[in-house]
Amino acid sequence: MQGMHRSPMQGVSVEFAQHRQYAPGDDTRFLDWKVYGKTDKLYLKQYQKETNLDLAVLVDLSGSMAYASNGWRKFDHAACLAAAMGYLAIKQQDRVSLSLFDDQLRQATRLSNRQGHWRTLVEALSTAELSDPSQAAQGLAHSAENVPHRTDLAAVFDAVVAKLNQRSLIVLISDLFDDPAALERGLARLHFRRHDLIVLQVLDPAELTFPFRSPSEFIGMEAEGRLQLDPAALRSGYLAALQQHLGAIEQITRKYRFDYLLVNTAEPLGPPLSHFMAQRAAGIAKG
C-alpha cells in the first residue's frame, strides 16, 4: 500500500511531472521521442514518484506533562495533537506509530496504516500513566515505583531511531523540560539519519506567564524538591530563564532545519494543526 504523499524526490516514477530540455550527459533513456519527432528538439521526460510516509509520533509522558493550571493537562493537549495527526496520516494511507516516553521509551506501537490502528493509538494515549501530580501537590514522598520521571530526549531518540528502518517523519510532542544540549544531541542523530522532525512544545499558560502572587510553596513534579517563595519577587527571573530555554530550543531546531511550534494548552488544537500542515505542505512544495 502506497501512501498519498508526494515524494520531494523527482526521478523515475509512475506519474509524469514535466519536460526538461536535454543537456549533454543526460540519460538518453528518458528522451521523449515523440516530442523530438514533432519539434525536432530533444526533451527529457520527468516523472514524480509517489512515496509512502512513515509517521512516528513521540509523546512526552514525564511528570511535568501532568501540570494543569485550569484542569487541562499538557499531556491531554499533547494526546489530542498526537491523535489528530495519527488520524490524518492513516486517512492518507500513511503508516503511523506512537511512542510514549519520559526518560526512556515507555510504550510504542508498531507502524501501521490500518484503519483500526488509530483506535490502537488512542487507546495507548488514554491508558498512559503519568506521575500523580496530586501527590506532589500534597508534598507526599514519592515511592520508588512512582518517582516522577524526567524527560530524556537523547535516550528516547536513540530508541526510536533504532526502530525506524527508513526515512520517516517524526513528530515530537513534549514540554521539552530537558537540557537543550541533550535535545541537540538527539536532533543531530535524526538529522544524520535524514529523518524529518516536527517539534511541538506544549506549555501551560501559567508556565508561560507565571501569574502567582501569594507566597506559595512550589513542589517540583519531577522530584526537583520544593521551594517556598514569594512568586511575585521571582517572576521576572523565572520568565527570563524560561525565555532563555525556549530560545535555545528554537535555535537548535532551526539549526537542523526542523520545524518548531510552541503550543499553548489554552489555545484550540485547530490553528496549530492547520499551521503545521501548511508549514508541511510548504516544505514539501519546496522539495
Place this chain on the structure above:
Amino acid sequence: MTLLLAQVASLFTAPWLAAAGAAAVSIPIAIHLLSRLRRKREAWGAMRFLLEAYRRHKQRLRFEQWLLLLVRCLLVAVLGLALAGPIVRGAITGGLGPGAGRSVHLVLDDSLSSRADDADGQSRFDRLKATARSVIEALDAGDTVTLYRGARPDAAALTGPRLDRDQVLQALDRMRPGYGPSTLPAALEAVRASLDRDRVSPGDGVVVLLSDFPRSAPYLDEPMDDALAGLGERARVLAVRPATSSDNVQIESVAPRRRMVLAQDDASATIPVQVRLRRFGGASDERAAAVEVAVLDAAGKTLATATRRPRLGAGQSVASVNLDVPVAFDGVVGGEEGRTLLLRARLEGDDALAADNERTAVVSVRSRLRVGVVDESAGAATGGGLNAGGWLRLALQPGAEAGANGAMRVSRMLPADVSARALAELDAVMIVRPDLLPDTAWADLGAFVRAGGLVWVFAPAVETTATWTRAMVGALGVSWRVGMDVLEPGVDEPAWSLDAEAPPPEALAVLAADWADLLRPVRVVRRLPIASVPDAAWLRLEGVADGGVLLAATYVEDGAALLLGTALDATWTNLMTKPLFVPLLHESLRSLLGSAPGREAGESLAGHRPRLGRAWEGVSLLTRVLAPGWADGGSGGALSVGVQEPIEEPGVYGAAESPGLRLAVNVDADAGDTQTADAARLAAWLDGLGPWEVLEADQPAAVLSRADAGTPLGWPLLCAAMALLLLETWLARVMSHAKAAERRTWTQRILNTVRHLRHDEPLRDSDADRKGAA
C-alpha cells in the same frame, strides 16, 4: 534583672505602653512565620526554571525579605515607644547600669545626740531615717546610693554604691543610732574619696547630709579641711536644717573619790562617789529628779544604793553630787589582792536623751596596801628624832606599834634588797635613800612603775651632789629635770613656805576643803630644784623664781612616780611634823594606785576600741555582763566583742579568762548635747564645702528632681514611625516585583480588606492570582 527593668521603666511616662510596643515587635515576626506555615502548596512542572531563577536571586530575595521585616518590626516598636512617652535623660545617653545615673552619698548622722526625742516623742534619728528613705525613693532608677554613718564612717552601713533600692532601704532600716560624737568631716572625707575613686563627674555627684547638727560638734568651729573645701564643686551638697533643740540633763561622770577603796574583811566600808551632772538647755529640776548610785559586785548584783536629789540652779549647767555609799561586805573583801566592784549612777527623770542618764565605773576594793620603804640599814634618828624611814612608817601605819591592823602594811627594805622579785610583793615603794640604790635597782624600779606600781622618791638628807637624779629620771622615764645641788634660802631670807593659794591636784581633791590650812605651816629650808610640767607639780614653794616645785607626780604607763624635793629630815623641812604629811601620803597612794590612764582598764567610751592594760593580756573576747537599764533587751548581756574591735554598746564588760576584770563602757558625754547649732554657725561651716543647698525634710523629692527632668521623645518618635511607614510602603512596592497595578502594601491590603468587607465581598487571593494570570 528586676532592677534593669525598673531602670528601663523609669525612662517612660507610660511604661506599659513601651512594654506593649516591645511585645508588638513580635507581630510582624509572627506574621512572617505564620505566612510560611500557611503558604499554599503548588505542584509545579517548570520547576527547573524556578530553581534556576531562585539560585540567581536568592541573596537579593533574602536581603529584601529581612529588610522589609526589619522595617516592619522597627515601625511597630517605634510606634509603641512613641506612645509610651519616652524621656531623654542621662540614663539614656549614658546607658543603663551602675554609673549611668547620679552617685548619691547619704551621710546619716548616728551620733548620740540623734537619739534625742523631739517634742512629739519621735527621735531625731527616726526623723533622719524617714528623710533618708524619702530621698532614696525619690531617686532615679539609674542612681547609685552609698550610705555612710555620720558618727562611725569607718563602720559603713553599706560597702560601696548600690543600685538596688531594696538593699539600701534594708540597710537603712538596720541602722541604729550610736553613742559617740558626730564626725561628719570624717564621713565627708570618705565621700570625697569615693567620688575620686569612682571618678564621678561634677554633675552626677550628690551628697546629702542628714544630721541634727548638735551644738557641741567640735568641727563646727574648726576650719574646713582642705580636702573637703571643694566638695561643693565636686558634687551637689544638700543638708537638712538643724533639729530643734531640746533639754537634756546627763551624768557626765561617776567616779569613786578614791580609786582604791580600802576596807577590812567582814566589815563595812563607805565608798565616796562623785557624780557630775551636766545640763543642756533650760531643763528644770524635774528633768533630773534624783541621782541614784548603786554599788554592784562584779557579777552585777546590787550591794548597796544611795540616792540624792541634785540641785541645778537657774543658769547652772554643771553640778556635782557627792555621795557616800555604805557597803556592808558580807564576805572576804579580797585581801591584799582585792576585788572589783561596780558603780552605777542613774539619773531619774524625764529628759530628751535617756542614753546619757546612766553611767558606770569600776572600783577596786582591797583590805590593805603593801608599801615598802627603802632606807639605809641603821635607821638612826636625826636630831634625836625619827629618821626618814621612821617618819614614813609612822605616817603610813600609825597604829602598827600598838598592834593595830591598819590599811597599810609597811615593810622596810635595804637599798641592796631592791629587786624585781621583792618589788613584785609590793604596791608602792618609798625611797628615802635613792643615793644608795644601784643602777640595777633603778632598772627594776622602772619596770615596777611601768607595770602599775607606785614609786615615791624622797631627796636624801645628805650634803653630797645628787648624782642619783639622772639615774632616776632615766630609769623611771619621767620628764622632770632635777638639779644635783641642794638649794637653800638666802642668808637673810626666811624658810620657804608652800604656795597655799594653789589648788590641790585632782588626785587630792578630798583634801581640797582643808588644803590651804594644811599647806600653810610647812616650811622648807633645803631642797633639790625640780623642773616639771605644771600639771605634775603638786606642791610649790611660794615666791621662788625657778617655780619652786617641791612635789612632782606623774603617771608612768600603768604606774605613778613621785619626787619630793626635800628630805624627810628636820634640817630640811618640818613637813613630817605637820598635819599635811599623813593625808598627803595616804591620799596620794590611794588615788594614784590603779588609776593611771595607761593602766585604765576600768572605763572606755562606746564606739572606741578599749585600751586594756596588762591585766587583760591574753583576753581575746569581751562579754557584756551588765547592760544599761535603758538598753533594749535585744542585745542584753550576751553581747560579745573582740578586744581589737570598737565596742559599740555601753555597759560593763568582762572576760571569761579573768572573772575579776571589768570594763565600764559609757557613752561619750560630750556627744549628749541636745542643743543644736544655730543656722548661721552651721551655714558658715557648710560654706567651707563650697556651694550647698538646704534639703527640706518634708519634700526631698522636689529638691532631688533633676534639672533635666527629661525631654519628651514622643513626637520625634511618631515622626520616625511615619517615616518608617513611608519607607515600608516604598520598599513593599519596590520589592513586590509586581506591576504597578498589582502592587499592594500593608496599607493597601488593609484598605482593600475594608472595602471588601463593606461590600460583603470575600477577598480571595487565589482568584486575584488567577485574574492576574489571565
